[in-house]
Amino acid sequence: MATAGGTPAAAGDNLKRLTDLYRMMVRIRTFEETALEAYKAGEIPGPLHVSFGQEAIPAGVCASLRHDDRLTSNHRGHGHALAKGADAATMYLELYGREGGYCRGKGGSMHIADFSVGMLGANGVVGGGLPIAVGAAQGLKLLKSAAIAVCMFGDGATNRGPFLEALNWAAIYTLPVLFVCEDNGVAAHTETRTVTAGEGPAARANAIGVPAVTIDGNDALVVEETVARLVADIRAGRGPRMMHAKTYRWTGHTATDAAAWRDPKEVEAAKQRCPIARLKAVLIERGLAPSALDEISAAARTEMQSGRTAAHTAPWPGIPSAFEDVQDVGAVHG
Amino acid sequence: MAEVTLVEAGRLAVLQEMRRDPTVWVLGEDVGRGGLWGQYRGLIDEFGPERIVSTPISESTIMGAGLGAALVGTRPIIEMRIFDFVMCAMDELVNQIAKVRYMFGGQAKPAVVVRTPHGMWRNSAAQHSQMLEAWFAHLPGVVVVAPSNAEDEAGLLVSAIRSDDPVLFFDPKDHWLVPGKIADGEIAAIPFGKARHARQGDALTIVTWSAIVPNVLAAADQLASEGIKVDVLDLRTIWPWDQDAVAASLSRTKRLLVVHEAVEVGGFGAEVIATMIDRLGPSGLKVAKRLGAPRIPVPFAPPLENEVRISPARIVAAAKAAMA
Ligand SMILES: Cc1ncc(C[n+]2csc(CCOP(=O)(O)OP(=O)(O)O)c2C)c(N)n1
Ligand SMILES: [Mg+2]
Numbered sequence: 151m152a153t154a155g156g157t158p159a160a161a162g163d164n165l166k167r168l169t170d171l172y173r174m175m176v177r178i179r180t181f182e183e184t185a186l187e188a189y190k191a192g193e194i195p196g197p198l199h200v201s202f203g204q205e206a207i208p209a210g211v212c213a214s215l216r217h218d219d220r221l222t223s224n225h226r227g228h229g230h231a232l233a234k235g236a237d238a239a240t241m242y243l244e245l246y247g248r249e250g251g252y253c254r255g256k257g258g259s260m261h262i263a264d265f266s267v268g269m270l271g272a273n274g275v276v277g278g279g280l281p282i283a284v285g286a287a288q289g290l291k292l293l294k295s296a297a298i299a300v301c302m303f304g305d306g307a308t309n310r311g312p313f314l315e316a317l318n319w320a321a322i323y324t325l326p327v328l329f330v331c332e333d334n335g336v337a338a339h340t341e342t343r344t345v346t347a348g349e350g351p352a353a354r355a356n357a358i359g360v361p362a363v364t365i366d367g368n369d370a371l372v373v374e375e376t377v378a379r380l381v382a383d384i385r386a387g388r389g390p391r392m393m394h395a396k397t398y399r400w401t402g403h404t405a406t407d408a409a410a411w412r413d414p415k416e417v418e419a420a421k422q423r424c425p426i427a428r429l430k431a432v433l434i435e436r437g438l439a440p441s442a443l444d445e446i447s448a449a450a451r452t453e454m455q456s457g458r459t460a461a462h463t464a465p466w467p468g469i470p471s472a473f474e475d476v477q478d479v480g481a482v483h484g
Numbered sequence: 485m486a487e488v489t490l491v492e493a494g495r496l497a498v499l500q501e502m503r504r505d506p507t508v509w510v511l512g513e514d515v516g517r518g519g520l521w522g523q524y525r526g527l528i529d530e531f532g533p534e535r536i537v538s539t540p541i542s543e544s545t546i547m548g549a550g551l552g553a554a555l556v557g558t559r560p561i562i563e564m565r566i567f568d569f570v571m572c573a574m575d576e577l578v579n580q581i582a583k584v585r586y587m588f589g590g591q592a593k594p595a596v597v598v599r600t601p602h603g604m605w606r607n608s609a610a611q612h613s614q615m616l617e618a619w620f621a622h623l624p625g626v627v628v629v630a631p632s633n634a635e636d637e638a639g640l641l642v643s644a645i646r647s648d649d650p651v652l653f654f655d656p657k658d659h660w661l662v663p664g665k666i667a668d669g670e671i672a673a674i675p676f677g678k679a680r681h682a683r684q685g686d687a688l689t690i691v692t693w694s695a696i697v698p699n700v701l702a703a704a705d706q707l708a709s710e711g712i713k714v715d716v717l718d719l720r721t722i723w724p725w726d727q728d729a730v731a732a733s734l735s736r737t738k739r740l741l742v743v744h745e746a747v748e749v750g751g752f753g754a755e756v757i758a759t760m761i762d763r764l765g766p767s768g769l770k771v772a773k774r775l776g777a778p779r780i781p782v783p784f785a786p787p788l789e790n791e792v793r794i795s796p797a798r799i800v801a802a803a804k805a806a807m808a
Contacts, residue, residue: 220556253589263588270555271588275579281548282555282580289553289560292509292534299552312575315542319549322540475590476624477649479676480724 165436167213171370172433173446174209175426178229180450181238184458185228185245185259189405193462194245196258198405199226203368204397206425207332208233210373211300211393214381218297220268220286222279225260226332227272230302235267238453242461255467256475268297276337277310279303280329284316287325287390298326298384306337308351314358320390321359328377328384329360329392332367334399339411355392367395368425371432398423486668491521491660493634497641497671498524498561502531505559508645509535512546512563512599520565521601521660547573550596551581559595559645567602567654568611581650582625597644601657602630603695603745604782607789613782615746617694620652621723621755627676628723630654632697634664636720639674646673656695677724685713688807689733689740691756693719696745696794703799714803722752730756731763738770741806743799748776775802 182200189198204226212233215221223230231241236252244251245259252262263271270286273279283301290297307313308331320327331351335342348354355362361383365376373395380391398420402409430443473484488496502508509531510524516538518525528536539546543564550562564570570577577598584592604613620628627649631637637655644651682697683690683704692700697718704714715733719725734740740760742753753774761769777792 222552251589253587253591256589257587261587263591265555265588265591270552271584271592273580275575278548278575278580281545281576282552284545285549285552285554285560286556287552288511288537288549289556289558292553292558293507293556295556312544312548315540315545316548318540319542319545323537475586477585477627479627479647479649 165438168371168429168433168436169438169442171209171213171374172426172429172443173450174212174233175205175370175429176446177238177450177453178205178208178232179426180447180454181232181241182228184454185242186405188458188462194259195247196260198245198259199403200401200405201226201229202400203420203424204332204334204399205229206370206373206429207330207367207395207397208302210370211302211330211377213374214377215300216297218268218295219300220270220283220290220297221300221302222270222283222286223272223302224276224279224304224307225272225274226304227262227302228259231262231264231269231272234264234269236262236264236269239457239460242457243464246461246464247466248461248464249467250464254471277303277307277312280307280312280316284320284325284327287320287327288323291325296385298328298381300328300330302330302332304337305331305333305335305342305351308354309346313354317355317358317360317390317392324387324389326384327390328380329355329390331392331394333394333396336399336403338403339407339409350394352392352394355394360390360392362392362394364394364396367397368423368428370425370429485665487663488634488666489661489663490634490637490656491523493638493664493666494523494641494655495525495527496666497638498645499527500671501642501645502527502535507558508561509537509558510561510563511537511539511550513539513541513565515563519563521657523655524563543569543572544576547576547598548580550598551576551584551594554594554596555584555592561597561599561645564598564600566612566657567600567616568614570598570600578623582623586625593648594650595648597651597653599653599655601655603656603658604789604793605657607784607786609784610781615694615744617654617722618746618750618752618755621752625650626723627651627721628654629676629721630656630694631720632656632659632694632718634662635666636674636680638666638671640676640720642671643673643676654694658695659698662698674720676721677726678720679726679729680718680720681715681729682718683714683716685715686736687712687739688714688803689730689737690714690716690743690803691719691730691740692716692743693722694745696743699794699796700743700799702796703803706796706800707803712803712807725756727759727763730760734760734764734769738768739806740769740772741803742774743794743802744776745794746776747779748774749779751776771806773802773806775799
């Protein structure tokens with residue numbers, strides 16, 4: 151957390167805070183493990199993008215956010231939603247396309263949104279959240295709100311035009327936005343470096359005029375500390391900042407993609423840098439009882455299993471709802 | 485009644501709504517200097533650069549930022565300069581603005597006006613002259629407005645700014661300077677989906693909208709001088725559109741001609757005709773025809789451009805053919 155002067159407190163000061171960070175990462179991992187199981191069992195339709203190995207980033211980012219801060223996400227957004235405060239059971243209902251889901255069954259995994267916690271939506275278009283996030287920040291500024299906007303996107307998005315546009319936009323209007331590039335090195339089935347000129351996302355951001363830092367995105371403490379510092383700058387009115395967080399995605403692009411082209415040794419090496427295992431080691435070293443860690447895992451499993459079961463047995467949305475929420479004027483009826 | 489140009493009518497509507505509601509603001513290229521045609525002239529003096537925001541040439545982000553700002557509770561007027569540049573922001577318009585409310589199960593309120601001058605204007609050629617309003621009638625989630633005169637420009641713009649639905653507002657840029665009349669005092673909102681009954685007659689129903697309306701009215705007056713009285717309905721909004729008014733007119737005339745400046749093939753005229761055939765049955769209509777541009781890009785040289793332009797003479801000829 152930032153102190154009044156804007157300096158982050160030393161990351162290890164507060165065991166409870168680290169435990170909360172750990173719990174969130176475990177919940178994200180368990181949410182997606184459970185969702186993947188359900189997907190493989192044929193219970194969940196549509197595309198599903200999981201983020202095993204990347205959990206430190208959403209958990210560390212959202213630890214410094216307020217409830218009314220807004221966040222835009224991308225296609226790989228389960229962790230972003232959970233970390234911003236969305237409810238796992240309601241997310242499962244949406245993944246299953248059932249009544250009571252966040253989008254009443256109209257969005258699915260790729261379009262989870264929970265406006266009540268400032269989560270302005272996952273996005274099926276790579277880079278789609280960038281212009282929306284800067285606009286949210288501009289709107290908040292116009293309304294004289296103290297809230298900020300956060301934009302989560304992948305390395306792949308940095309090759310789309312809206313990346314240039316949105317960063318430039320945020321800089322010229324000194325907007326309260328934190329850009330977070332989750333760099334897992336791949337965009338679908340292509341290693342991003344093979345299709346990207348220059349020095350990478352942080353160099354691009356700095357060149358545009360958005361101060362950026364590159365960090366180890368698999369170290370939750372570093373993520374949290376960095377975000378606390380950048381958010382303090384943003385809240386102080388110093389304009390946008392970018393965090394380029396390097397990480398690795400253990401699985402393929404979607405739930406059905408084995409990513410067989412990848413060297414298994416590379417994946418194994420990445421698992422050795424598992425962000426959850428790393429934070430666990432820190433917590434044990436700082437004296438947290440192993441039983442407390444087990445309880446966190448057990449609680450996450452119970453939460454996710456009950457969410458899965460409830461969603462699997464929940465009713466489908468009523469057919470008339472297909473015609474609802476299109477528009478007020480000029481709506482058609484079934 | 486005050487005599488104003490169409491561009492001034494639009495400016496007064498924005499001014500009135502910005503005074504009424506502090507969450508209304510404008511973003512777009514050069515709007516701080518009044519906009520390309522003076523649609524926003526002087527507004528920056530009253531509202532400052534926070535509410536009249538001159539932007540970089542970043543169409544994706546002009547459109548997308550407008551949406552983001554709506555999602556936190558403001559009401560942006562997204563000025564797109566010239567319609568053809570909306571093409572640079574199609575993701576933000578089609579995949580984002582038109583989808584967020586539905587896709588997020590009703591959580592989002594994308595209350596934006598996308599204001600975009602369209603159509604032929606001073607031989608501007610293929611990339612500055614298009615009329616693709618039919619594309620957006622095809623797009624669930626948006627309201628599509630295409631006024632033809634100063635009074636409708638003002639009243640429909642007031643409705644658009646107050647609407648919680650995203651509204652595509654097509655300004656007829658060839659008629660910016662055409663004088664018209666608006667009521668003194670408060671500009672009243674004109675509801676969407678109500679046609680203007682611009683000429684009365686029983687011989688033929690002509691359905692039309694936007695920039696071509698003055699030519700249709702000139703044709704109707706010429707026909708009247710020859711003793712042929714036609715009904716002219718200016719739809720004003722093409723989604724929703726006033727199906728009741730068209731059907732009521734056709735119950736008298738039984739003959740339909742749709743005239744639009746846009747390319748005839750796949751144009752909104754086809755939708756009007758198909759809907760009326762469905763609604764009135766095969767015996768309800770004697771004739772149903774449409775008149776639009778040939779399926780070629782808008783050319784530059786004036787004699788070539790005239791091939792695309794729907795002149796009053798061509799409308800008169802089409803009307804007579806429909807009554808033969
Ligand atoms: C504009 C656009 N182009 C292509 C796609 C297909 N697609 C979906 S995700 C993806 C890769 C994105 O890579 P990155 O941004 O690095 O995110 P990651 O999947 O690695 O988390 C692609 C190409 C898309 N959804 N949108
Ligand atoms: Mg990636």
